[in-house]
Amino acid sequence: MATEAQGAEEGGLVFHPMDQFIVKPLFGMGEVGAFTITNVTLWMALTVVCIILLLVMGTSRRAIVPSRSQSIAEMMYGFVYKMVEDVTGKDGVKYFPYIMTLFMFILVSNFLGLLPMAFTTTSHIAVTGVLAMMVFLAVTILGFVKNGIGFLGLFWVSSAPLALRPILALIEVISYFVRPVSHSIRLAGNMMAGHAVIKVFAAFAAIAAISPLSILAITAMYGLEILVSGIQAYVFAILTCVYLKDALHPAH
């Protein structure tokens, strides 16, 4: 920890912008095992609770004229459904529940992470990496199941001159395998950076002279982070749709 306490002006100005991301057991101080109840467990459980509150409790009246919570639930549903339909086409609609699961999990986790003292599960590469690998594996397997060996046509750009095709194929293969990396690091990086910056500004608030500026900066960053939270969930979901479209229709 000492390496991180960079400055000590004004009697204890300490920067621990990354401490908020530490995975800690909720009970006791023991080692973090696979099934230990940690802050990860808590915030993921809260994510589940929020999703149930919004999408299940909010729609429990099944009203023709929706209440506010039901409107939000319907808006989410309509938004993701339309996105899946627009990007993947009619035959991609049956994968809508999976994409909705990813989208809701990321969106709600991102927003919950913005609560003060919260732990942002989606800022961890372990979480986003698993999400991205799940998408990558599912899409690859689905591509081969649906199209057989024809799925490799995804890498063979038939509209390009023949001489260029092997080079393009190499680039396509590399970009294909980079997908899960960029997919996961984009989300985790965005979430982590924003939260860390807010924390740095928060540390500056300890100096009375610049604390108004610091609070202003935190407010501005917070607004930006709300935007980023929504956009990153959307980006993750729409990229999943794009990858899914590649699996269903590999032809360029």
Next chain:
Amino acid sequence: MAEHNLSPEAQGMADALGVDGDHAGASAGMPQLDFSSFDNQIVWLLITLVVIYFVLSRVALPRIGSVLAERAGTITNDIAAAEDLKQQAIDAEAAYEKALVDARAEAGRIVGETKAAIQVDLDKAIAKADAEIAARAAEGEKAIAAIRDSAAESAATVAKDIAKDIVAAVAPGKIDAKSITAAVNAKMKG
């Protein structure tokens, strides 16, 4: 900020106790790269995703989908019903217009009929009156003729009597009554 004040203590305690050594080392950099917490995160992530997936696919999504479909159906039905009612209103208006036109035509017809009937009655009455007038005129003329005849006759009788008297006075016994009458008649015709 409480977290800040607490964290180093907690960390220090953990370090002192000798547990979590790996963790302490990694947290100098990014906790994200602390691989010792990966299994924990992945386990809870998978559990979370499975729970969310089942909640969504079993409860939430079919329900929202059915509500949306129901609403779309209701709206479609309502629009169809509105179209129906509109059509009905148009029909009713057309029927009303038609009834109005019919009534006007009927009224015109009745007026015409009545006019014709009145005309017939009038014509009949006029003809009757004309006939009556003609009859009366004829009667009058007859009466006038009769009166004229009788007047002429009287005049002839008077003339004969006067002629007889004159003849008797002028030349008594020479001329008989018959010839006098003949002479008077001849004179009167002439």
